[in-house]
Amino acid sequence: MEKVYDYIVVGGGIVGVSTAWQLQLRNPDKSILLLEKEQGFSCHQTGHNSGVIHAGVYYAPGSLKAEFCKAGVAATTNFCAEHDIPVENCGKLLVATSPLEVERMHALYQRCQKNGLDVELIDQEELKVREPNIVGLGAIAVSTTSIVSYRQVTEKMAQVFVEAGGEVALGTEVTGLYESPQCVVVSAQKKDQVVSYDGKFLVVCSGLMADRMTKMMGIETDFQIVPYRGEYYRLPKKYNNIVNHLIYPIPDPDLPFLGVHLTRMIDGSVTVGPNAVQGWKREGYGKINFSLRDVLDMLSFPGFWKVSAKHLKTGLIETKNSWWKAGYLKLVNKYCPQIKVEDLEPYPAGIRAQAVLKDGTLVHDFLFAESKRSLHVCNAPSPAATSAIPIGGYICDKIEQKQEVKRSEVAQVA
Numbered sequence: 001m002e003k004v005y006d007y008i009v010v011g012g013g014i015v016g017v018s019t020a021w022q023l024q025l026r027n028p029d030k031s032i033l034l035l036e037k038e039q040g041f042s043c044h045q046t047g048h049n050s051g052v053i054h055a056g057v058y059y060a061p062g063s064l065k066a067e068f069c070k071a072g073v074a075a076t077t078n079f080c081a082e083h084d085i086p087v088e089n090c091g092k093l094l095v096a097t098s099p100l101e102v103e104r105m106h107a108l109y110q111r112c113q114k115n116g117l118d119v120e121l122i123d124q125e126e127l128k129v130r131e132p133n134i135v136g137l138g139a140i141a142v143s144t145t146s147i148v149s150y151r152q153v154t155e156k157m158a159q160v161f162v163e164a165g166g167e168v169a170l171g172t173e174v175t176g177l178y179e180s181p182q183c184v185v186v187s188a189q190k191k192d193q194v195v196s197y198d199g200k201f202l203v204v205c206s207g208l209m210a211d212r213m214t215k216m217m218g219i220e221t222d223f224q225i226v227p228y229r230g231e232y233y234r235l236p237k238k239y240n241n242i243v244n245h246l247i248y249p250i251p252d253p254d255l256p257f258l259g260v261h262l263t264r265m266i267d268g269s270v271t272v273g274p275n276a277v278q279g280w281k282r283e284g285y286g287k288i289n290f291s292l293r294d295v296l297d298m299l300s301f302p303g304f305w306k307v308s309a310k311h312l313k314t315g316l317i318e319t320k321n322s323w324w325k326a327g328y329l330k331l332v333n334k335y336c337p338q339i340k341v342e343d344l345e346p347y348p349a350g351i352r353a354q355a356v357l358k359d360g361t362l363v364h365d366f367l368f369a370e371s372k373r374s375l376h377v378c379n380a381p382s383p384a385a386t387s388a389i390p391i392g393g394y395i396c397d398k399i400e401q402k403q404e405v406k407r408s409e410v411a412q413v414a
């Protein structure tokens with residue numbers, strides 16, 4: 001007889017691994033299988049990000065994003081301390097470079113206070129003292145921002161999951177999902193190589209493929225994943241100490257992404273980026289990667305046209321700067337004038353899985369969908385790496401609630 005797992009989790013990014021690990025800790029006697037299509041963990045968003053443990057500056061008070069991020073800072077820092085994973089608490093400065101940005105800085109400062117964050121407003125002179133290579137009219141200093149390698153965090157969570165009894169199947173792409181009445185997960189790599197796994201409950205954390213997985217499961221949703229590339233450069237080694245903090249611009253509140261920033265990485269290097277340009281292949285990291293299936297899916301989705309029209313001007317500017325290094329450089333020179341075009345060395349891009357609704361709304365918060373025996377993470381935008389431990393905990397709570405309801409329904413029938 002086929003083995004029936006208590007839980008199957010799909011996705012070896014930080015959200016899936018955190019969920020599998022916490023499910024196993026809460027349910028030591030249950031059988032849990034984690035499936036990932038690549039040969040290792042963190043091959044997509046989790047392994048292509050800025051490595052920042054965000055403090056929660058930007059998020060609407062009361063949103064899941066704000067709540068998870070705040071809890072995530074403490075949870076991630078504690079996890080890293082417990083497992084000897086290096087974390088550097090370098091803090092972050094959000095630098096205003098124009099009177100309009102100063103105005104926005106004050107609004108953002110108030111939001112930080114509403115979110116209960118430890119922040120400080122500093123003036124031009126103090127900025128010069130703290131960051132001699134940065135120019136600006138003032139800044140918000142956020143002391144709780146840190147840096148880490150999320151690949152390392154994810155690998156450690158996976159190791160603890162396996163040590164606690166969990167099973168992992170790498171190189172296993174899920175190609176079919178259905179409930180009959182348990183969950184059946186099919187992996188058909190080749191015609192003659194079809195494997196299927198049965199589970200009593202399924203959790204799907206598939207990032208850039210989230211919409212395809214809900215469709216496979218037959219769940220009706222109103223969103224589609226649109227990929228936005230985030231392109232980085234790395235500065236030469238001589239600039240490893242150019243900044244003491246992470247340096248971010250004051251974001252435009254109408255735009256969904258944070259703007260090109262200077263990020264100290266945990267390996268000692270400094271990156272510049274990411275920008276936000278249209279991706280033409282969900283998991284294609286090269287500049288000219290293209291997938292006919294991904295593009296056709298996008299072009300046939302009304303939300304893509306609406307969101308692209310809404311952000312047309314920004315989109316065109318970002319695309320121009322993506323191809324024209326001097327334009328990209330201007331975004332950094334605003335606050336760090338000494339960097340030159342020749343200092344922008346190649347660095348791998350990341351691709352954001354952005355859920356967009358049919359009416360063109362960019363989904364800013366976390367989004368979930370469910371069926372009787374499955375839960376799908378449909379949108380896990382930045383700072384989901386920071387927030388992965390509380391998100392995993394939230395998913396475990398939701399599953400417990402769903403299973404409790406099912407048990408009481410069965411008891412009532414009996």
Ligand SMILES: Cc1cc2nc3c(=O)[nH]c(=O)nc-3n(C[C@H](O)[C@H](O)[C@H](O)COP(=O)(O)OP(=O)(O)OC[C@H]3O[C@@H](n4cnc5c(N)ncnc54)[C@H](O)[C@@H]3O)c2cc1C
Nearest residue numbers: 013014015037045046049050052174207230350383384386
């Ligand atoms: C450029 C960039 C910068 C960012 N910077 C930060 C930051 O500094 N701090 C922060 O907190 N967040 C940051 N984020 C956000 C963060 O990285 C993501 O929100 C987070 O990694 C999402 O994790 P995930 O597990 O949901 O997705 P992913 O890491 O994308 O994992 C999904 C996994 O599912 C697997 N999968 C998909 N389909 C299938 C299938 N059919 N079968 C089996 N497996 C499948 C994929 O192979 C993948 O491994 C950034 C994101 C980007 C793109």
